[in-house]
Structures are given as structure tokens and as C-alpha cells.
Amino acid sequence: MSRSINVALIGNPNTGKTSLFNRLTGLNQKVGNYPGITVEKKEGLCKLDRGLKAHILDLPGTYSLNTSSLDESVVVETLLNKNSKDFPDVAVVISDIENLKRNLLLFTQIKDLEIPAILVINMADRMQRKAITLDIELMEKELNTRVVLVSARKNQGINALKEAISQYKTLKTEPCVNSSVIDPEYFSRLSKVYPNQQLYKLWLVITQDVNFGKVDRGRDYEKLKSSNFSVKSEEDLKKLQHKETVVRYQFINGLLKKVLHVDTVHAKDLRSKLDRILLHKVWGYLIFFFVLLLIFQAIYDWSEYPMDWIDQAFASLSQITAESLPDGPFTSLIAEGIIPGLGGIVIFIPQIAFLFLFIALLEESGYMSRVVFLMDHIMKKFGLSGKSVVPLISGTACAIPAVMATRNIEDWKERLITILVVPFTTCSARLPVYLIIIALVIPDQDIWWFFDLKALTLMLLYLLGFAAAIVSAWVLNKILPIKRKSFFVMEMPAYKLPMFKNVLITVIEKTKSFVLGAGKIIMAISIVLWILASYGVGDKFNNAESIVKEQYAGQDVEDKIIEQKIASHKLEHSFIGYIGKAIEPAVRPLGYDWKIGIAIVSSFAAREVFVGTLATIYSVENIKDEDKMNETIKNRMRAEVNPILGGPLFTFASGISLILFYAFAMQCMSTLAIVKRETNSWKWPAIQFTAMTIIAYFAALGAFQILK
Template identity: 50%
Template structure:
């Protein structure tokens, strides 16, 4: 029985140290993401129980120093400075890496002066030894004068010692001010007295960084009144800290490359090659998309059969009535139409997680930096862009790590052009209608078509970015500074946790929208005005020569066209007819404004209502005939038009909302929605008119 209050722990450190690996190892599936109050900066929290004690862990975004250069760094610094907050941790675990100890120690030296109870966890000591980098943990503990443990975030080695320190009373007392010249210390103490803040380093940060002081007028008056050069303070503080680090670094760190058994450097010569590096990257992406079709084929078939059986069973079990029809003709086809694509989405997230866990994602950032600079972005833009292939919403939010405001804005504006996981159900459905499920050599034709859609999104992303680059002039040139993590064998547990977290988010978010949309659509398509109510008598009178089966089909079609949903669809049909779409496709386009994948659910509902045949949605669409032209409703030209429309349109309103939150600009939000909508419409129009 756990009675005591949980121990609140915050994980802090530079990027790419294994912090998230440690978080996943500790919390497993008992974790969730949220936002800091009032802002859209990710905050990952988890909890676990160890030795009958509950722990609540916050995984803070990686920061390079307490001098913030991006929004997430600024929020982390403010979080660490606000020691009166209810959310403030009891202790922090500050992670260092044996591979980049000198740089990591700079952040330690800054956080040390905040006097927060902490345990220093040194990760990847064994990996460092393979590279000829040796850390003396006992010496480091003596020099830092705080608890220091050697851990392996991946295997859990050293966790017992880590928790033994976390469960002890830890007090970090104030030390001499190593970060400021002797002659300036009195000014700092004077400012501290005025602000009634006891911690001198917090006052130093507030004085030297404009983003960290709420009362800027008071600060400015103090600086001007005392004729202080706080820029010089900040610069000198870095020099003084590195001078202090140098005084003990040689005692704790030994580098002997002669003893290295270094795999990373050798493999990087190939993976970071200016030619072979790109070819290998493209080959990896190509294999991922082939796998999406190859591996997912069987589970998709099983899910399709399962939902068919569910529909048959429920139709037989449920009594006839409106609610029964809502379930069998609405909810089951609508949900099943999207659930069938979960295997493919899971595979995509699985491989992306492996790229991240292995350390290869950081190489992609480095490899593509020069290319990105030519399109107004930076190597850091590749992370949001690749993340955009999963979901544009967290991808746009992750762009906050880009320091240059112009590069960040361009990245945000073009990221939704990348094919996200919500487009996969639409692409797979339409590709299955026009591309044979056959192989060309060892390659699946549908897999090649899916990759072509991804490459089309990439191509358009760079075209639009290049245009924006020439419209938005730079204010300064940015440079990429980053550390290359060691290559690691991906931990299968971490990969599966990451995959499940993303898939669960997709299921939950898409599921809510699809259920709500399905109910609304079903009500609209099964109700209407006088023509709808009198459909049977009108059709029977006008088509007396039809057989009983043909008459039933004609009545069902007439009811749909004259339902409330059909009336809405007919109203927008003139605008979309030049693209090759009828009113039913138009309704699916409108409903998918909530989320792109809703297109499939909507189509499934529209073509299932009133039909006694239980068929997979692909077979229904192949058999559908446009009553006006007598041609297939989903012809080659129409499917290509739809593929292009969904490749370029900004159909997801959540993406619009997050763009506005991140840019704080209605102008840029409307520009993004407007240019993507016009691009989608005219590309679809041209394609259909050329191919029809």
C-alpha cells in the first residue's frame, strides 16, 4: 500500500544523450504528453513504482545551456528557475554523456548554481571506452561534489545506485560565484536584494537574458542606472565556466584513440559521404515504403475479413430498425474503413522509431544541412520534415528547436506538404483501385506508387520552400552545431513503446472524429425532404419496367441523392465536377476537413448505406458507376486527381490551429491554408482534364 506522496523527478540534459531512452525504460507505457500551461511546448510525463514507492518523472526537452535560443529551451529554463511552482521537481537527474563530457559539463556548471537537489547520471561510459574515451567516475564525483552514478539508459545498469541517491535527502548549497567577475558581484547582489530573489544565479540569468525577466522595465532601469554591460557579463560567464571545467577535466577524462575499437567513425565515412550518404538514405526510405505493403498485406486482409464478419453477424443479430442500421451500415463500415490501415501506419512508425533509436536520424540532419540551406531552411528542418511523414502537428511544434526565425517559419509553412500517416488510408485505397497488386522484379507496384506519392510531396515541399526563401529575405546566416550520438542497437522495447504511443494517438484521435462524423453522415443520408420520403412511389411510377432488384437499387440511389446529405453534395458539385468528382466524393472532401483519413470512413458510409451487399470498400468503389456519364465513378483520371488533391491540400483543421499557435500570425496561417488549397485544386483540375 503506497501512502506517501510521489517523488517528482525531472530529467535534464543536452540533446541526444539518451534522456528519452531513460524515460521510456523507467516509465514504460505509463506515460503521456501534454503542454506547458499557455504554450504548445511538449511536456512528457510518466510514472512508475519501485520498491513500493511512486515516482512521477518529467522528461524535459534537451537544452544546450541556460541561455535559451529556442522556445522549448526558454520554457525549460523558466521551469528550472521557478522553484515555487507546484510542478517543480523534488530532485533532478542531470544526464551527461561520456562521449561529450566537456560540453555536457558546461550545462552542469550552470544548473549547479541553481542549487536544485540533483543526481548526475553519466550515460554511455561503456560506449565511450570503445572509442578510447575513459571517464573516472570516482574522480568526477569528487570534483563535482554532488552524487554521480554511472548508468546505461538502455540496459538499466546503475539504476539501483541512482535510486539509492534519489531516496536520500539531498541538499545543494550555494557556492562561490564562478560565473561573474569580482567587481560585478556587488551589482548582482544589489539586483537580488531589489527582486527579493535569494538565488544569485537566477538573478544573473534574468539580468542577462531578455526572455527570462517578466518585469523588463525594472530590469532595463537597473541596467541603465548602473551603466552595466550585461552582454559582456554573459560572454565572460562562459569563459569563466570553461576555465573552471578545464581545471579538473584532465583528472576525470582520458582520451586514448590508440585503445579505440570505434565502429561509429568508420560507418560514418560511408553514411555521411556527400554522394553515397544520400543514396543510402533514399534506399532506406524506399525499403520502408516497400515494407508498408509487403508486411502489412496479411494483417490488412485479416482486419478486412474481421469487419465483414462483424457486419454480417450484427446484421443477423440486431433487430431491424434505425439504430441497427446506424451500427451495421454506418459505424462498422466507417470505423473498419480506417482501422484496416493500422498495420501500414504501425510499420511506418516502427521504422521511424528505429531510425531515431539507432542514432541515424542525427546523421540525416547533418547530411542534409547544406541541401536545406539552399531552400531557406537548415539541417534541423529535416527533423520536422521527417516527423511530418508521421503527423504534421507534432512536426510543426518540433520546429521550435530551429533558432533562426526565418528558417523556422519556412519549415512550418511547408511541412504539411509532406505525406503524413493520415494520408496513407486515402493513398492506399486509391492506389489499389488503379495500380495492380503485382511485382516488378522484387518490387511491388503499389509500393512503388506509394513511394512516388511521398516523393511528390518532398518535391513540392522544396519547390515551395525555394519560392518562400526568395520572398522572405534573411536577417542573418545560421550555422548548424550538433553532436553525433553513438550508433546503438535499437532497444526493441523502446521501439515498440514509441510505435504504440503514436499508433494509439492515431487510433484515438481518428476514432473520435470518425465516430462523430459517421453518426452525422448517417443521419443526413437517411433523412430528407418530400422527395426523399416519397422515393419509392416516385421511382416506381417513373420506372415501371425495372425488375424488383433494379427497382430496389434505384430507390436506394434516389433516396441518397435527395437526402439532406445529397442536397449538400449537389450544391457543391458544380465546383468539383471539373476535377472529376461527383457529389458523393464532394461530401467526403468536406468531411475530411476534420482529418484526412475521414475521407475513407465517409466513402465507406456513403456506399454502404442502403446496400444489402457486404463487400470490401475497394470492391464497392470499383463497381460504382457515375449515373451521368455511365463510366466508372473512380476512373483512372478521377483517382489520379484525388491523389493529387490530397497530396497538396491542407485538409486537417488541427494543423491549421497548431500553425496559428506556433506562428502567432493569422497572416501566415491563412497563407499556408490558401496556397495549399489552390495548389491542390489546380493540380487536380489539370490532371483530370488531361487524363479523362
């Protein structure tokens, strides 16, 4: 019979932990949140020898067990709580061959918890190029553990690691550092009061701000946490923590002198040469600008054909459904509501997938960390923490994990400012809106013989989002003065060729998450919109056919035009028509009609709902006309007529107005919910929503009035 064990993957950021997790689990993994908190929980399954299965938990990256953020607290709580279903049978600590000294600090702390531990030294494929030699046998003896050399990128050493995991019961659990030497008298007293408990575990309970209710429900620990045993002041405890770190590094330095040798004469180091260029105060920014331009050009060029195919496929599917199924409300719901609504989001899968592809390539190659470091110099001038760059960059994928990423910022005011400005960053949910409007109002024109004007417009929108975030942070910094100063510390990983498997998994998981998340919302809203658009009350709705035919009586008008006029008349006097007419005075100065108003209101659930909403509304209006049933969403939007001014509804002025509205508006209820959870108050999301909506409205108003 198969058995299952818990394996915890632990390591510093940028040691290749995620790559190793992907190697062990492949696509057999899932992502969620730890109960009650917003920290991401990644777990997966891996088959080992002799019918053994490993439940692998990828813990958040941490530099040590001395916690300073919510991420690091999760690691400590997991390692202390023996009653948890995730408590590891074995800890796999991942290190980087080029940063062993720093990585081993965490490993020695985990060894002190007497948990069976395996030390994995990743990126072993670089040892020859960097002229590094390592005495593995002596290292295992000094650390009292099993050491495995792997290269997650080249899939080397993975089988050896699996074998070591399956033999976890043979691992020694004795500590390799005697941490009690930092204060022998204090630890001696601790040992006498609690003779049956691990000393280092008690030390962590005393010094770390962890949720003790989840750690261990043993009487001794409850007694310790509630007692006054730790009579030392917080300042004294901090000094002892510092002393502990010094003692551990003394051991690590002595170990590495014995086992590690680097022949710098024969090393071939390209990293320094590249950093001098990519981190240059002038060339660095120009190169980043050029990289962005290439990315958005590729997004447009590569996705054009699959997008057109998907657009046409959904239009045809809607027509086939209407023709194949018997007439009735159910057929209308599917053909006019659900299919067009889903088509409005599926059409953007190619471009969203390419966006995630390029983000994954930048992160995997090590270039994204350079961008973060480069942008730090700008961030400081606007009152943001250097660590704020990470949420702002990750916000290009989604604002929700970006807001969650701010938990690495220790200072509350800096973190709050970052949370409030992150939604200005252009996320993938805005992409469908941008792409459909750009396709309608920006002409096909080449810039510099290579770049397309549409791609340049898209890039400028991303830059506009960053600019809005930075300016807003500057304003908030004046309103909420930051008294404390924090220092920006981040890991600068080595350059490496991206792993195809890692990139593929990232693209699949991120795209799937986007489509499924948006799909649920769009499905529900499409059904509601179809009901509101298909039904109404009063004579103008119920007698639409006789009213329209009476208007055109005696005129030589084709039957299909009459049918189209009837559909339009019914839509205008349906429930959704009345709602749209009610809000039309507010949106008309922006250049919109009541249909766009409905799309804007419905997209408060999620920005990407905008396109699906218009697809549903136009399908209900056009479905009676067989010639127009097969039209794509872009063609239907292009054919819309401005009810006030006449001519196309989507002009350059109204298009830019709409783009600017979505560039600044907080059109995402999920993000507001996450902001509430992270700030523990509805005050800040309410302020955020109100301020962003006001900015968006007046930006759109000004743009339309000037450009019209």
C-alpha cells in the same frame, strides 16, 4: 503511507534522456502541452524504495540555461518557479560518456541554482569499446554531487539511479563553479540589494527572456524585473554570458583532465567509417533513397494480411449488427454509420504502425540525424534554415508536432517559411487516402524483380511532398527575403542498436494518438453523415420506393436489385445527396462524383476522414442488399460507376487526380489551429489554406484532363 517527489530529467539533445525516461516510467506516462504554449510535456510515475513515488518530468532538451528558443525557456522557468507544482525536488542531469565536456556545462549551471542534482552518465556500455576510464569517486568530490553510471539501452545502473533519487535529501547543493568571478563588483552589488536571494537565480532573471509572471511571485524578484538594476546594456550582458561560459569550461577542462582518460590506441571506432559512406555527397543520397524504398516495400508487404482481415472483420460486424439488432434508426446508425466509419480508419493501423516503427528505428539508430545533416546542403539552396529539416522529417508522422518543432529556429522569417511549407510533407493522415487509391488504380507489378510498383508509387508521393515543400520555400524566400543568416548546428549522435522498449513505446503511443485523435473526429462525422444520408425531404425521398418500382414495373428484375435501386435513389435525394449535387459541378472536372465531393468536404476536418466518409456513404447505399452488405470498402469503391462517362469511377486518371489533390491540399483543421497559435495570427493559416487548396485543385484538374 506513500509519498511523492518531483524529479526533473534534464539534458542536452541526444544524450539518451528519452530512453532513460522510458526505463523509469515504462508505459506509465502521459504526453500533453504546457499550459498556454505548444511545447510538449512528458511526465510519468516511477516507484522508488520505502513507498516513495517519483513524478518524473521529461524536460525539453537544452544545451544550457542561456535560452534561445521556447523549449529552453520552459526548462529555465521550471527550475526558477518554486511555486510551480512541477518544481523539482531533485534534478537528474543526463550526459553522454562521449560528450561529457559539452554536457557538463548545463550541469554546472543547474548546480548554481542550488537544486539537489544527480549527474547521470549514460551509454556506459561503450566505455570498454571506446577504451574510456572514469574516476567516479574523484568526480563526485569535485562536483559535490552523486554520479551514476547507466546504460539505458542495456538497462544497467537503473536501480542505482532509483536509489540515488530516493536519497535526494543527502545530496549537496553547493555550486561547483563560482560564476560571480565574471564581474565581482556587479555580483557584489546584486547580493547587497537582494541579500536573501540566490545570486545565480537573479542573474538568470536579468539575462533570460522568460515569462516572469510564472517564475516566482516574490517581491524581490518582481522588484528586480521592474527595476533598472541591470544598467548594463544587452551587449554587455551577452559578453558576460560568454565570459561565464568560458569560466565554466575552464573548470570542466580541469576536471576532465583529472577524472577522464581515453586510450585512443585501443579504441575501436566504426562511427567514422560509416559516416564517410552515409554522409557522402553521392552515396549518402543513394543509400537514403534505397532505405526509403525498402521501408515502403515492407509497409505494403507486411501489412497486407492484417489489413485484409480488419477490412473483412468490419464488413462482417456491420452485417451481424444489422441482422442481430431490431430494425430501427439506432441499428441503422450503428451498422451503416459508426461501424463503417471506424472501420475506414482502423484498417490502416498496421501500415501506420509500421511507418512509426521504421521512423523510430531510424531515430534510435542515429541514422535520422545523418539524414538531416545530409539534407541540410539542399535546404540552404532554397532559403530554408538547416534546422528546417527536422520539422520536415518529423512531418511524415504528423504536421502538428512538426509545426511546433519550428520553435527551435531562431530567425522569425526562416521559422515562418518552415511553418507554411511543412504541411506539404506527407503525414500519416494522408496515408489512408493514398493506400486505398493506390490499391484501386495502380496495378500489381514488380519493379527490378523485388520492389512492387505500389510501394514505389507511395515512396514517390512522399518525395513529391518534400519537393513541393522545398519549391514553395524557394518561392516564399523570394517574396519574404531573409536578411539574417543563421548557422545550422546539430548533434551527431553515435550509432547504436535501437532499444526494443523505446521503439515499442514510440509505436504504441504514436499509433494510439493517431487512432484516438482520428477516431473522435470520424465518430462525430460518421453520425452526422449517417443522419444526412438517411433522411431527406420531398416526394423523391419520401416516395422513393413507389417511384423506383414504377420505373421497373413489368420488367423481370430481381427483388434485391429493386431494393438496391431504392437505397441509391433515397441516398441521392437525401440531405447529403443535395449537398453533394450542389458541389458536384466544382469537382466533376477533376473526375469525381458527388459522393467523392462529400468525402473531400468532410475531410477538411482531417484528411483520414475521407475513407471513413466513403465507407459510411457506401454502407448506407448497400446495406439493403444482403449480398453486398459483407463487401469490403475497397470492393465497394472498385464497383462504383462514373455517372457521366460510365465505366469505373476510380480509374487511373481519377485516382491520380485524387491522390494529387490530397498531396497538396491543406485538409486538416487542427494543423491550421496550430499554425494560428505559432504565428499568433489568422492571417498566415488563411494564406496557407487558400494557396494549398488552389495548388491542389489545379494539380488534380491538370492530371485528370491529361490522363483521361
